[in-house]
Amino acid sequence: MLFDYVASFIVLLMLVNKTLSVDCESHRYGLNCSFDCGHCKDGKPCSTETGNCFDGCEDEWTGKLCDIECKNGTYISNGKCVKCQGLCKDRAPCNKSTGTCDNGCDDHWTGKFCEECADRFYNSNCSGICGFCINDEICDKYNGSCPNGCLEHYKEPFCQDCEQGFHGEYCDKECGKCRDGAVCNSFNGVCPNGCEDNWILPNCTVCEPYRYGPNCTLDCGHCKHGKVCSVETGTCPNGCEEGWTGEHCDTLCSDGTYVSEGNCVKCQGVCKDHAPCNKSTGTCDNGCSDHWTGKFCEECLDGFYNKQCSGVCGSCLLGNICDKIDGHCANGCSTNYLEPLCQDCDPGFYGEQCEKKCGKCKSDAACNTLSGRCPDGCVDHWAFPYCTECEPYKYGDNCTLDCGHCKQGLPCSVDTGNCNTGCKKGWAGTHCTVSTNAEKELTTMALVIISILSSLLGQTRTE
Numbered sequence: 001m002l003f004d005y006v007a008s009f010i011v012l013l014m015l016v017n018k019t020l021s022v023d024c025e026s027h028r029y030g031l032n033c034s035f036d037c038g039h040c041k042d043g044k045p046c047s048t049e050t051g052n053c054f055d056g057c058e059d060e061w062t063g064k065l066c067d068i069e070c071k072n073g074t075y076i077s078n079g080k081c082v083k084c085q086g087l088c089k090d091r092a093p094c095n096k097s098t099g100t101c102d103n104g105c106d107d108h109w110t111g112k113f114c115e116e117c118a119d120r121f122y123n124s125n126c127s128g129i130c131g132f133c134i135n136d137e138i139c140d141k142y143n144g145s146c147p148n149g150c151l152e153h154y155k156e157p158f159c160q161d162c163e164q165g166f167h168g169e170y171c172d173k174e175c176g177k178c179r180d181g182a183v184c185n186s187f188n189g190v191c192p193n194g195c196e197d198n199w200i201l202p203n204c205t206v207c208e209p210y211r212y213g214p215n216c217t218l219d220c221g222h223c224k225h226g227k228v229c230s231v232e233t234g235t236c237p238n239g240c241e242e243g244w245t246g247e248h249c250d251t252l253c254s255d256g257t258y259v260s261e262g263n264c265v266k267c268q269g270v271c272k273d274h275a276p277c278n279k280s281t282g283t284c285d286n287g288c289s290d291h292w293t294g295k296f297c298e299e300c301l302d303g304f305y306n307k308q309c310s311g312v313c314g315s316c317l318l319g320n321i322c323d324k325i326d327g328h329c330a331n332g333c334s335t336n337y338l339e340p341l342c343q344d345c346d347p348g349f350y351g352e353q354c355e356k357k358c359g360k361c362k363s364d365a366a367c368n369t370l371s372g373r374c375p376d377g378c379v380d381h382w383a384f385p386y387c388t389e390c391e392p393y394k395y396g397d398n399c400t401l402d403c404g405h406c407k408q409g410l411p412c413s414v415d416t417g418n419c420n421t422g423c424k425k426g427w428a429g430t431h432c433t434v435s436t437n438a439e440k441e442l443t444t445m446a447l448v449i450i451s452i453l454s455s456l457l458g459q460t461r462t463e
């Protein structure tokens with residue numbers, strides 16, 4: 001019985017002993033309190049039996065015992081260390097308790113955990129840069145494709161490269177005329193096998209010199225100073241070479257014409273030796289032909305007129321020049337000249353300067369302006385052809401008076417009727433009309449005969 005008591009006392013002691021052993025030093029647990037607690041929150045002790053922390057772990061620690069520390073590049077999620085989701089700035093590890101990036105995301109990354117590519121970047125590294133999506137849309141962040149297609153002339157679906165046949169920084173340039181229809185390099189526009197005929201390397205977008213037109217098949221005209229014409233329009237930058245005209249300087253003005261306002265027009269005047277005028281200026285390079293003057297030798301020299309400047313002016317008053325077109329003298333003629341040309345004498349005058357008066361021409365006719373001859377004979381008793389003197393044996397203002405009986409049958413003075421050498425025998429007086437010895441009848445008879453004879457003579461002269 002006593003043994004039973006003793007035995008149960010020992011057991012009791014043992015129990016007590018065990019109970020006492022549970023009371024470990026702070027931050028220790030387990031049998032014999034041989035284990036240290038983990039990293040409990042706020043430095044609290046853990047359960048002395050199990051070692052569990054009551055209110056969770058200190059930052060960056062996990063596990064029931066808060067004895068697991070996450071490595072750089074991982075963070076605690078559901079009590080486990082998992083890989084950081086994204087990429088923090090400067091590739092820093094993410095916050096081990098939250099998984100976020102304490103100093104922000106690395107370039108090209110975004111999202112709460114910097115786990116997503118920023119707009120316009122793609123692929124697992126967010127190193128891909130979006131192409132040229134239509135409407136400036138952003139590309140898919142995983143595969144980089146544009147959701148609704150590309151900007152014009154970019155290649156689907158990534159819109160990074162130019163569509164075939166285009167090149168340039170914005171794929172806005174069409175390939176030139178590559179030989180055999182080849183496609184140009186989409187970056188530099190170079191045609192791989194050279195150009196079609198008439199185009200030049202490297203891009204085959206420019207015509208060979210001196211060619212133009214959509215296919216570079218047209219030849220430039222004659223541009224001034226040998227310049228190249230515009231490849232689009234074919235026009236010359238500084239106008240045409242001398243003598244050429246037309247929009248493309250491909251029309252040559254023929255001799256005798258020149259370029260005026262883009263057209264070939266007739267030379268205006270007459271050049272020396274009838275040379276053609278200068279085709280670009282219209283002037284006469286070696287001067288004017290005789291009788292011509294003016295910038296273009298287009299005007300008659302003073303003193304000449306008509307279309308050929310062959311007309312010589314007449315005697316204009318005071319030596320004025322005549323009109324260069326029709327030859328008339330604007331202020332009238334010199335004395336005795338005939339208006340309007342002042343070339344001929346006034347009727348009734350003749351001589352080199354029309355200074356001589358015509359004689360007594362029959363019917364008041366004008367005499368020949370050069371010779372002074374009367375065309376149709378004289379007024380009665382005047383001597384043909386000039387009709388300026390009396391017929392022989394006539395005298396007086398109107399030559400109507402008969403001479404007397406002058407010696408040797410000579411005519412009397414036409415002015416006075418005097419017989420200057422004296423009278424015939426039997427006659428006397430200054431006019432020798434006074435009979436000295438002959439019978440009156442005889443004298444009268446003789447006078448009648450003489451009168452008839454002389455009138456007959458006058459008639460034959462005027463015929």
Ligand SMILES: *[C@@H]1O[C@H](CO)[C@@H](O)[C@H](O)[C@H]1NC(C)=O
Nearest residue numbers: 070071072073091092093094
């Ligand atoms: C973990 O990251 C921190 C902060 O970047 C750094 O100071 C530390 O040295 C890193 N530890 C290891 C073991 O690389």
Ligand SMILES: *[C@@H]1O[C@H](CO)[C@@H](O)[C@H](O)[C@H]1NC(C)=O
Nearest residue numbers: 059094095096097098099102
């Ligand atoms: C991690 O995040 C927590 C909560 O925001 C913060 O208290 C702690 O200081 C952060 N750790 C570091 C190393 O910045």
Ligand SMILES: *[C@@H]1O[C@H](CO)[C@@H](O)[C@H](O)[C@H]1NC(C)=O
Nearest residue numbers: 122123124125126127128142
């Ligand atoms: C991501 O970056 C690494 C290292 O720079 C590289 O080797 C890999 O090819 C990249 N991946 C993609 C999809 O760009």
Ligand SMILES: *[C@@H]1O[C@H](CO)[C@@H](O)[C@H](O)[C@H]1NC(C)=O
Nearest residue numbers: 140142143144145146157158
């Ligand atoms: C890229 O991803 C989007 C969305 O998942 C998909 O619709 C599209 O077909 C993909 N494009 C390519 C070229 O893989």
Ligand SMILES: *[C@@H]1O[C@H](CO)[C@@H](O)[C@H](O)[C@H]1NC(C)=O
Nearest residue numbers: 167168169173187188189203
């Ligand atoms: C050819 O094309 C390239 C790219 O578009 C451009 O940079 C270059 O100026 C072009 N060359 C000529 C001579 O036009």
Ligand SMILES: *[C@@H]1O[C@H](CO)[C@@H](O)[C@H](O)[C@H]1NC(C)=O
Nearest residue numbers: 196212213214215216217218
């Ligand atoms: C240019 O070439 C094309 C194709 O060869 C042709 O159809 C067109 O008529 C040509 N144009 C001219 C102005 O020669």
Ligand SMILES: *[C@@H]1O[C@H](CO)[C@@H](O)[C@H](O)[C@H]1NC(C)=O
Nearest residue numbers: 242278279280281282283285
């Ligand atoms: C025509 O005139 C121009 C300009 O004065 C000159 O340069 C050129 O030599 C002339 N032509 C001839 C054929 O003299």
Ligand SMILES: *[C@@H]1O[C@H](CO)[C@@H](O)[C@H](O)[C@H]1NC(C)=O
Nearest residue numbers: 379395396397398399400401
């Ligand atoms: C001369 O004739 C004119 C005109 O017929 C006349 O007036 C004049 O009297 C005549 N003179 C003489 C001297 O007969």
Ligand SMILES: CC(=O)N[C@H]1CO[C@H](CO)[C@@H](O)[C@@H]1O
Nearest residue numbers: 021029030031032033034035
């Ligand atoms: C678990 C453990 O270490 N138990 C030990 C406690 O102490 C006694 C006496 O020293 C040991 O015998 C146990 O092994």
